[in-house]
Amino acid sequence: MSIMAPAADKKLTGLVAATFTPITSQGEINLSVIGPYIDYLKEKQGVNNVFVNGTTGESMSLSVEERKLLAEEWCRKAKGKMDQVIVHVGCLSLKDTQELAHHAAQIEADGIAVIAPSFFKPSSADVLRTFLQEVASTAPTLPFYYYHVPSVTGVNVNVRELIEGIEKVIPSFRGVKFSGSDLMDLGQCISYIPPHWSVLYGIDEQLLGALVMGVHGAVGSTYNYVGCHVNKLISAFETGDLVQARTIQFKIQELVSFAIKLGFDVGVNKQLMNELSGLDLGPPRLPVMTCPAARALAIKQKYDSIFPE
Numbered sequence: 001m002s003i004m005a006p007a008a009d010k011k012l013t014g015l016v017a018a019t020f021t022p023i024t025s026q027g028e029i030n031l032s033v034i035g036p037y038i039d040y041l042k043e044k045q046g047v048n049n050v051f052v053n054g055t056t057g058e059s060m061s062l063s064v065e066e067r068k069l070l071a072e073e074w075c076r077k078a079k080g081k082m083d084q085v086i087v088h089v090g091c092l093s094l095k096d097t098q099e100l101a102h103h104a105a106q107i108e109a110d111g112i113a114v115i116a117p118s119f120f121k122p123s124s125a126d127v128l129r130t131f132l133q134e135v136a137s138t139a140p141t142l143p144f145y146y147y148h149v150p151s152v153t154g155v156n157v158n159v160r161e162l163i164e165g166i167e168k169v170i171p172s173f174r175g176v177k178f179s180g181s182d183l184m185d186l187g188q189c190i191s192y193i194p195p196h197w198s199v200l201y202g203i204d205e206q207l208l209g210a211l212v213m214g215v216h217g218a219v220g221s222t223y224n225y226v227g228c229h230v231n232k233l234i235s236a237f238e239t240g241d242l243v244q245a246r247t248i249q250f251k252i253q254e255l256v257s258f259a260i261k262l263g264f265d266v267g268v269n270k271q272l273m274n275e276l277s278g279l280d281l282g283p284p285r286l287p288v289m290t291c292p293a294a295r296a297l298a299i300k301q302k303y304d305s306i307f308p309e
Protein backbone atom coordinates (compact mmCIF):
# COMPACT_ATOMS: atom_id res chain seq x y z
CA MET A 1 0.00 0.00 0.00
CA SER A 2 1.36 3.38 -0.88
CA ILE A 3 1.51 6.08 1.71
CA MET A 4 -0.47 9.16 0.67
CA ALA A 5 1.63 12.31 0.63
CA PRO A 6 0.16 14.95 2.92
CA ALA A 7 -1.80 17.58 0.99
CA ALA A 8 0.85 20.15 1.83
CA ASP A 9 3.44 18.17 -0.15
CA LYS A 10 1.44 17.84 -3.34
CA LYS A 11 3.09 19.45 -6.33
CA LEU A 12 1.11 22.48 -7.44
CA THR A 13 0.01 22.10 -11.08
CA GLY A 14 -2.75 23.12 -13.45
CA LEU A 15 -4.91 26.21 -13.21
CA VAL A 16 -5.06 28.35 -10.10
CA ALA A 17 -7.61 31.19 -9.89
CA ALA A 18 -6.30 34.38 -8.30
CA THR A 19 -9.47 35.24 -6.45
CA PHE A 20 -11.26 38.55 -6.03
CA THR A 21 -12.11 39.63 -2.49
CA PRO A 22 -15.86 39.82 -1.90
CA ILE A 23 -16.78 43.25 -0.47
CA THR A 24 -20.22 44.52 0.59
CA SER A 25 -21.73 47.74 -0.78
CA GLN A 26 -20.77 49.21 2.62
CA GLY A 27 -17.12 48.42 1.90
CA GLU A 28 -16.67 45.54 4.37
CA ILE A 29 -15.29 42.11 3.47
CA ASN A 30 -18.11 39.69 2.67
CA LEU A 31 -17.26 36.17 3.78
CA SER A 32 -20.68 34.76 2.83
CA VAL A 33 -19.84 34.70 -0.89
CA ILE A 34 -16.74 32.52 -0.53
CA GLY A 35 -18.61 29.19 -0.36
CA PRO A 36 -20.64 29.81 -3.54
CA TYR A 37 -17.53 31.27 -5.21
CA ILE A 38 -15.64 27.98 -4.65
CA ASP A 39 -18.55 25.95 -6.04
CA TYR A 40 -18.67 28.20 -9.10
CA LEU A 41 -14.93 27.80 -9.81
CA LYS A 42 -15.09 24.05 -9.46
CA GLU A 43 -18.33 23.38 -11.30
CA LYS A 44 -18.41 26.10 -13.97
CA GLN A 45 -14.70 26.59 -14.65
CA GLY A 46 -13.10 23.27 -13.71
CA VAL A 47 -10.61 25.20 -11.58
CA ASN A 48 -9.45 23.29 -8.48
CA ASN A 49 -6.90 25.61 -6.88
CA VAL A 50 -7.09 29.15 -5.55
CA PHE A 51 -4.54 31.83 -4.84
CA VAL A 52 -6.16 34.12 -2.29
CA ASN A 53 -5.34 37.62 -1.05
CA GLY A 54 -3.05 38.35 -3.99
CA THR A 55 -3.06 41.26 -6.43
CA THR A 56 -6.53 40.45 -7.75
CA GLY A 57 -7.71 40.03 -4.14
CA GLU A 58 -6.52 43.60 -3.36
CA SER A 59 -4.46 42.30 -0.44
CA MET A 60 -2.44 45.47 -0.09
CA SER A 61 -5.67 47.40 0.52
CA LEU A 62 -6.83 45.03 3.28
CA SER A 63 -5.95 45.06 6.96
CA VAL A 64 -4.02 42.16 8.48
CA GLU A 65 -7.14 41.20 10.43
CA GLU A 66 -9.27 41.16 7.26
CA ARG A 67 -6.69 39.03 5.48
CA LYS A 68 -6.79 36.50 8.32
CA LEU A 69 -10.58 36.28 8.25
CA LEU A 70 -10.58 35.84 4.47
CA ALA A 71 -7.81 33.22 4.45
CA GLU A 72 -9.59 31.27 7.17
CA GLU A 73 -12.89 31.24 5.33
CA TRP A 74 -11.23 30.23 2.03
CA CYS A 75 -9.47 27.32 3.74
CA ARG A 76 -12.58 26.23 5.60
CA LYS A 77 -14.90 26.30 2.59
CA ALA A 78 -12.35 24.79 0.20
CA LYS A 79 -11.81 21.72 2.37
CA GLY A 80 -12.77 18.61 0.37
CA LYS A 81 -13.56 20.73 -2.71
CA MET A 82 -10.35 22.41 -3.87
CA ASP A 83 -6.99 20.67 -4.31
CA GLN A 84 -4.99 23.55 -2.89
CA VAL A 85 -5.48 26.95 -1.27
CA ILE A 86 -2.37 29.11 -1.54
CA VAL A 87 -2.50 32.17 0.70
CA HIS A 88 -0.53 35.21 -0.33
CA VAL A 89 0.89 36.74 2.86
CA GLY A 90 3.22 39.45 1.54
CA CYS A 91 3.01 42.91 3.12
CA LEU A 92 5.28 45.94 3.21
CA SER A 93 6.16 45.09 6.80
CA LEU A 94 8.19 41.98 7.59
CA LYS A 95 6.34 41.64 10.92
CA ASP A 96 2.91 41.65 9.29
CA THR A 97 4.12 39.16 6.68
CA GLN A 98 5.42 36.83 9.39
CA GLU A 99 2.18 37.13 11.34
CA LEU A 100 0.16 36.16 8.27
CA ALA A 101 2.53 33.30 7.42
CA HIS A 102 2.18 31.91 10.94
CA HIS A 103 -1.59 32.29 10.72
CA ALA A 104 -1.69 30.46 7.35
CA ALA A 105 0.05 27.51 8.98
CA GLN A 106 -2.47 27.50 11.84
CA ILE A 107 -5.45 27.41 9.47
CA GLU A 108 -3.79 24.63 7.42
CA ALA A 109 -3.38 26.44 4.13
CA ASP A 110 -1.68 24.31 1.48
CA GLY A 111 1.03 26.88 0.86
CA ILE A 112 2.00 30.51 1.12
CA ALA A 113 3.30 32.99 -1.40
CA VAL A 114 5.19 36.21 -0.80
CA ILE A 115 5.60 39.23 -3.06
CA ALA A 116 8.65 41.51 -2.83
CA PRO A 117 8.10 44.50 -0.53
CA SER A 118 7.71 47.50 -2.80
CA PHE A 119 7.85 50.75 -0.82
CA PHE A 120 11.36 50.21 0.48
CA LYS A 121 12.54 47.82 -2.20
CA PRO A 122 15.14 45.08 -1.64
CA SER A 123 18.35 46.32 -3.24
CA SER A 124 19.46 42.92 -4.56
CA ALA A 125 18.46 39.28 -4.96
CA ASP A 126 20.45 38.50 -1.78
CA VAL A 127 18.45 41.00 0.26
CA LEU A 128 15.15 39.71 -1.12
CA ARG A 129 16.20 36.10 -0.37
CA THR A 130 16.95 37.09 3.23
CA PHE A 131 13.52 38.76 3.56
CA LEU A 132 11.81 35.63 2.21
CA GLN A 133 13.87 33.45 4.56
CA GLU A 134 12.77 35.49 7.58
CA VAL A 135 9.15 34.95 6.55
CA ALA A 136 9.46 31.24 5.73
CA SER A 137 11.11 30.49 9.07
CA THR A 138 7.90 31.46 10.88
CA ALA A 139 5.95 28.80 8.92
CA PRO A 140 8.61 26.18 8.21
CA THR A 141 6.17 23.38 7.38
CA LEU A 142 4.27 25.26 4.69
CA PRO A 143 5.23 25.02 1.01
CA PHE A 144 6.63 28.43 0.14
CA TYR A 145 6.39 30.25 -3.20
CA TYR A 146 8.02 33.49 -4.30
CA TYR A 147 5.55 35.68 -6.20
CA HIS A 148 7.41 37.59 -8.93
CA VAL A 149 5.35 40.47 -10.31
CA PRO A 150 7.71 43.26 -11.37
CA SER A 151 4.98 45.24 -13.19
CA VAL A 152 3.29 45.85 -9.83
CA THR A 153 6.18 45.84 -7.33
CA GLY A 154 8.84 47.54 -9.44
CA VAL A 155 11.20 44.89 -8.04
CA ASN A 156 12.76 43.24 -11.06
CA VAL A 157 15.34 40.90 -9.54
CA ASN A 158 16.51 38.03 -11.68
CA VAL A 159 14.52 35.08 -10.37
CA ARG A 160 17.11 32.49 -11.40
CA GLU A 161 19.65 34.38 -9.29
CA LEU A 162 17.19 34.65 -6.39
CA ILE A 163 16.54 30.90 -6.26
CA GLU A 164 20.20 29.86 -6.51
CA GLY A 165 20.71 27.59 -3.49
CA ILE A 166 17.49 28.89 -1.89
CA GLU A 167 16.56 25.45 -0.49
CA LYS A 168 19.55 25.72 1.84
CA VAL A 169 18.03 28.77 3.56
CA ILE A 170 14.37 27.97 2.90
CA PRO A 171 13.91 24.19 3.10
CA SER A 172 10.16 24.65 2.49
CA PHE A 173 10.74 26.46 -0.83
CA ARG A 174 8.55 24.89 -3.53
CA GLY A 175 8.55 27.29 -6.45
CA VAL A 176 7.70 30.56 -8.12
CA LYS A 177 4.59 32.28 -9.32
CA PHE A 178 6.19 34.03 -12.28
CA SER A 179 4.23 37.06 -13.48
CA GLY A 180 7.03 38.57 -15.52
CA SER A 181 7.51 38.56 -19.27
CA ASP A 182 11.21 37.59 -19.33
CA LEU A 183 11.01 34.12 -20.88
CA MET A 184 14.75 33.60 -20.60
CA ASP A 185 14.66 34.07 -16.82
CA LEU A 186 11.56 31.82 -16.73
CA GLY A 187 13.32 29.09 -18.71
CA GLN A 188 16.43 29.29 -16.57
CA CYS A 189 14.29 28.84 -13.44
CA ILE A 190 12.55 25.81 -14.91
CA SER A 191 15.76 24.15 -16.01
CA TYR A 192 17.28 24.73 -12.56
CA ILE A 193 14.60 23.53 -10.14
CA PRO A 194 14.13 20.02 -8.73
CA PRO A 195 11.14 17.98 -9.98
CA HIS A 196 8.95 18.50 -6.91
CA TRP A 197 8.95 22.32 -7.26
CA SER A 198 6.55 24.25 -9.48
CA VAL A 199 6.83 27.29 -11.66
CA LEU A 200 3.41 28.79 -12.35
CA TYR A 201 2.94 31.46 -14.97
CA GLY A 202 0.98 34.64 -14.28
CA ILE A 203 0.46 36.54 -17.52
CA ASP A 204 -2.69 34.88 -18.74
CA GLU A 205 -2.65 36.32 -22.26
CA GLN A 206 0.72 34.71 -23.05
CA LEU A 207 0.44 31.42 -21.17
CA LEU A 208 1.09 29.29 -24.26
CA GLY A 209 4.60 30.71 -24.61
CA ALA A 210 5.27 29.80 -20.99
CA LEU A 211 3.86 26.28 -21.47
CA VAL A 212 6.34 25.76 -24.29
CA MET A 213 9.07 26.82 -21.87
CA GLY A 214 7.84 24.16 -19.43
CA VAL A 215 5.73 25.80 -16.70
CA HIS A 216 3.79 23.41 -14.46
CA GLY A 217 0.66 25.51 -14.18
CA ALA A 218 -0.73 29.02 -14.19
CA VAL A 219 -2.10 31.47 -11.63
CA GLY A 220 -4.23 34.32 -12.91
CA SER A 221 -7.20 36.57 -12.53
CA THR A 222 -8.88 35.62 -15.80
CA TYR A 223 -9.07 31.93 -14.85
CA ASN A 224 -12.00 33.02 -12.68
CA TYR A 225 -14.04 33.24 -15.88
CA VAL A 226 -12.02 31.75 -18.78
CA GLY A 227 -10.71 28.80 -16.76
CA CYS A 228 -12.84 26.31 -18.68
CA HIS A 229 -11.37 27.50 -22.00
CA VAL A 230 -7.80 27.60 -20.70
CA ASN A 231 -8.17 24.04 -19.43
CA LYS A 232 -8.84 23.13 -23.08
CA LEU A 233 -5.81 25.16 -24.15
CA ILE A 234 -3.60 23.19 -21.74
CA SER A 235 -5.05 19.84 -22.88
CA ALA A 236 -4.50 20.77 -26.52
CA PHE A 237 -0.92 21.75 -25.72
CA GLU A 238 -0.33 18.48 -23.88
CA THR A 239 -1.60 16.40 -26.77
CA GLY A 240 0.53 18.36 -29.23
CA ASP A 241 -2.37 20.16 -30.89
CA LEU A 242 -0.69 23.55 -31.16
CA VAL A 243 -3.18 24.84 -33.69
CA GLN A 244 -6.02 24.39 -31.22
CA ALA A 245 -3.95 25.71 -28.28
CA ARG A 246 -3.07 28.83 -30.28
CA THR A 247 -6.67 29.35 -31.37
CA ILE A 248 -7.77 29.51 -27.73
CA GLN A 249 -4.82 31.70 -26.71
CA PHE A 250 -5.60 34.15 -29.51
CA LYS A 251 -9.21 34.38 -28.29
CA ILE A 252 -8.02 35.24 -24.80
CA GLN A 253 -5.66 37.81 -26.24
CA GLU A 254 -8.56 39.35 -28.16
CA LEU A 255 -10.61 39.59 -24.95
CA VAL A 256 -7.77 41.00 -22.83
CA SER A 257 -6.68 43.53 -25.45
CA PHE A 258 -10.29 44.73 -25.82
CA ALA A 259 -10.48 45.11 -22.01
CA ILE A 260 -7.12 46.90 -21.82
CA LYS A 261 -8.37 49.51 -24.31
CA LEU A 262 -11.25 50.22 -21.91
CA GLY A 263 -8.90 50.46 -18.89
CA PHE A 264 -8.54 46.95 -17.48
CA ASP A 265 -7.77 47.30 -13.77
CA VAL A 266 -8.90 45.21 -10.79
CA GLY A 267 -12.12 47.25 -10.56
CA VAL A 268 -13.08 46.50 -14.15
CA ASN A 269 -11.97 42.90 -13.83
CA LYS A 270 -14.05 42.42 -10.68
CA GLN A 271 -17.17 43.91 -12.24
CA LEU A 272 -16.67 41.72 -15.32
CA MET A 273 -16.50 38.70 -13.01
CA ASN A 274 -19.73 39.83 -11.30
CA GLU A 275 -21.44 40.01 -14.70
CA LEU A 276 -20.10 36.70 -16.01
CA SER A 277 -20.48 34.61 -12.85
CA GLY A 278 -23.66 36.02 -11.34
CA LEU A 279 -21.85 36.12 -7.97
CA ASP A 280 -22.02 39.35 -5.99
CA LEU A 281 -18.39 40.16 -5.23
CA GLY A 282 -19.24 43.82 -4.79
CA PRO A 283 -17.07 46.82 -5.62
CA PRO A 284 -13.30 47.14 -5.20
CA ARG A 285 -11.81 49.23 -2.40
CA LEU A 286 -10.23 52.64 -2.97
CA PRO A 287 -7.86 53.58 -4.50
CA VAL A 288 -9.16 51.08 -7.06
CA MET A 289 -12.22 52.68 -8.61
CA THR A 290 -15.64 51.09 -9.05
CA CYS A 291 -16.13 50.21 -12.70
CA PRO A 292 -18.99 51.91 -14.56
CA ALA A 293 -21.58 49.23 -15.38
CA ALA A 294 -21.53 50.00 -19.11
CA ARG A 295 -17.82 49.28 -19.36
CA ALA A 296 -18.06 45.79 -17.83
CA LEU A 297 -21.10 45.07 -19.99
CA ALA A 298 -19.20 46.00 -23.15
CA ILE A 299 -16.45 43.54 -22.18
CA LYS A 300 -19.03 40.90 -21.33
CA GLN A 301 -20.54 41.33 -24.82
CA LYS A 302 -17.09 40.87 -26.29
CA TYR A 303 -16.69 37.72 -24.17
CA ASP A 304 -20.04 36.39 -25.42
CA SER A 305 -19.05 37.01 -29.05
CA ILE A 306 -15.64 35.33 -28.64
CA PHE A 307 -16.96 32.39 -26.61
CA PRO A 308 -20.55 31.78 -27.77
CA GLU A 309 -22.50 29.25 -25.65
Ligand SMILES: CC(=O)N[C@H](C=O)[C@@H](O)[C@H](O)[C@H](O)CO
Pocket: 018, 055, 056, 149, 151, 152, 179, 202, 203, 204, 205, 219, 220, 221, 222, 256
Ligand atom coordinates in the same frame (compact mmCIF):
# COMPACT_ATOMS: atom_id res chain seq x y z
C1 LIG B 1 -0.59 42.15 -12.65
C2 LIG B 1 -1.63 41.10 -12.43
O1 LIG B 1 -2.57 41.26 -11.67
N1 LIG B 1 -1.47 39.99 -13.10
C3 LIG B 1 -2.36 38.91 -12.97
C4 LIG B 1 -1.68 37.78 -12.26
O2 LIG B 1 -0.49 37.77 -12.01
C5 LIG B 1 -2.86 38.40 -14.33
O3 LIG B 1 -3.76 37.36 -14.12
C6 LIG B 1 -3.52 39.49 -15.14
O4 LIG B 1 -4.61 40.01 -14.42
C7 LIG B 1 -4.00 38.97 -16.49
O5 LIG B 1 -2.91 38.43 -17.19
C8 LIG B 1 -4.66 40.05 -17.32
O6 LIG B 1 -3.71 40.97 -17.77
Ligand SMILES: CC(=O)C(=O)O
Pocket: 018, 019, 051, 053, 054, 055, 056, 057, 202, 219, 220, 221
Ligand atom coordinates in the same frame (compact mmCIF):
# COMPACT_ATOMS: atom_id res chain seq x y z
C1 LIG C 1 -2.95 37.11 -10.63
C2 LIG C 1 -2.43 36.85 -9.35
O1 LIG C 1 -1.77 35.89 -9.15
C3 LIG C 1 -2.80 37.71 -8.28
O2 LIG C 1 -3.84 38.31 -8.41
O3 LIG C 1 -2.10 37.80 -7.29
